[in-house]
Amino acid sequence: MGQIKLESVTKSFGPVEVIPPLDLTIEDGEFTVFVGPSGCGKSTLLRLIAGLEDITSGKISIDGQDATHVPPAKRGLAMVFQSYALYPHMSVRKNIAFPMKMAGVPVDEQNRRIESAAAALNLTDYLDRRPGQLSGGQRQRVAIGRAIVREPGAFLFDEPLSNLDAALRVGMRLEISELHKRLKTTMIYVTHDQVEAMTMADKIVVLQAGVIEQVGSPLELYRAPRNVFVAGFIGSPKMNLLTGPEAAKHNAHTIGTRPEHIAISQTEGTWSGTIGVSEHLGSDTFFHVKCDAFEDPLTVRAGGEVALKYGDKVFLTPDLTQLHRFDAQGLRIA
């Protein structure tokens, strides 16, 4: 229960077309992440699926049923908002009960579902509090609880973690992933954070300016980005993208090499350069190396204990078997 299909969906705000014709199928039970820079249309796309915005043309079907003109309440989808959007005048219990109250679920059943959701989300002690008395992480859990109890066909998450601090974000990321494994319900998750996309998704949809740049599993996108945009967007730190004579040597307009696919040495290598800023993460060290041949510094990953410092002369050697090549249009060359 929860296959969502978009066929030639478009959306315009007045004369501005934010989503040109777009086709996408999200399979039942899949964890799909829409990722892209701000303003790429990912939230708009989610709101179109939710029914909070009307599509300009095209068709949306949920489980094979045409849902294009079905109001949001009747689509059987639950949504978790970036701002949590809890009802401030209701207790946590009433917040979670609200969708069931609207659906006319019997009170006994409501209570059973509230208790079980609260237990799963560590909210049992907070059921009688108001949202204003909770921390950000707890509020987000309430919002998720409110979505779970409806037993929806699919969950829609609109940047749900961006208001949380970094440590909480990692924790909630795991909780949501675990929730998905347990419920096996379709989830669509919008984020601008490619780390969230990589760690959580079964399928990533990379968007730019309302256009789908690539759809695939996290590793497919990582290993074989379809174009320069995806290559630069997926992966942290970013892929090193080089143009000019060095790219021409490989019969390409642009070549890309990931930080972990460059060997660093103090004695010999393909490109010579000097160490700039280095970021020590303990397990890894990322060196920003200014090479004589390129304008922009290259990012190189090395072990956590590599003892190189600012200004040291080094040589870099890319792993040619892992080289990504792109043509003048930015498309991948096989």
Add this chain to the structure above:
Amino acid sequence: MARAVTPQRKALNTAIAWGIGLLIFFPILWTILTSFKTEAQAISDPPVFLFFDWTLENYSVVQERSDYMRFLWNSVIIAGGSTILGIIIAIPAAWSMAFVPSKRTKDILLWMLSTKMLPAVGVLYPIYLIFIRMGILDTRLGLVVVLMLINLPIIVWMLYTYFREIPGEILEAARMDGASLKEEILYVLTPMAMPGIASTLLLNIILAWNEAFWTLNLTAAKAAPLTAFIASYSSPEGLFYAKLSAASTMAIAPILILGWFSQKQLVSGLTFGAVK
């Protein structure tokens, strides 16, 4: 750096504030004092301030001559009824303006307000005729309707301002949770806007309570509220200041007491959204 406030300056500010407050309150105070004087003392020259023979005679005369409770009851029904009716109509209007605005929303709001710029007497004649035709002259229903219409622009404006402070995402969440438009307004919007709705309610009760033009022109005996009660004591044949003052005091007492108890709500409601 915060401005330094010296004790002298604070004392001066307090004195000025009290001075202005007393100046504004003085006519009401004078009315109340006069209501306890005899008719002769009320018009004596130079006027007496506190040292006169306090008497309750005016109140008993006023009570004897006219049925205060009937006027009071009419005022309660007219002020309360017109405000509640206005709120019921204004909530959906303000909802649509605040949450689904169109290009013309601002124009409509201004147009609504512009109806308040016309002097009321300009439409007295047509409204009077409509009232006669509809047979609602000197009825409480007629006054409820006309006062509701008079204050509707203000109610819509106030509610619109409060509603705009409510994040749209919460209403969208309600929609996702399966709430119909009616349920969204009833269970989510209205409770969240309650402080704003309450102060709108209070302000409009006060405005409707004090409204004198329509209540005097469209009533005679049956539906006459307290404004008519006061007016009946200001006659061209001879002015009875003390009795007029007693009637006025009786007429404004209920609304003064209501205002006093709700002043915190009123102030917080009226400054809502001013500071963020």
